[in-house]
Amino acid sequence: MTAVQEALVTVTTPAGPREVPATLRVPGGLPGLPGHDAYALDPLDGTGVLFALRSEPSDGPAVRLFAVEPHAFFPDYAPELPAGGLAALGLDVEQDGAPVLLAVVHPADDDRDRPTANLLAPLVVHPRDGRVAQVVLDSDHPLRAPLG
16 A cells, blocks of 8 residues: 555545545646645544645745535535546546645735636545646636635
8 A cells, every 4th residue: 555545535525525645646737836746635624614725845935725525515516527627647537536626715805805716627536546737627616615
């Protein structure tokens, strides 16, 4: 058993609790964050809804993002994921199960009085091996949907 398989984090999804690896791997990195291809998924609450994604590469600055399981705040959120996004992760839904979705949270700042979630480009997590792709949807979901 590898270290990735040993450390699991529970994410509460509409289908019930799902365990995913605590280390998420982003082949090619996330847009705007080159060199950050692995993130620790740290739960910030006991409900499996709020997380920190932490990346500490050996040759660059540390990064911390916040993410939420989007259905907890947006129960009707049902994006149609492009087949290419699932194929890029090597995800076979029948064998691996449905992907776990996370939405990156933008904190409140001078322009926004409350945090927002990026529903246009969710993080799609392969539930068995922790590979992640940020997929831009072809639908009309908001880039900054207000939370709470």
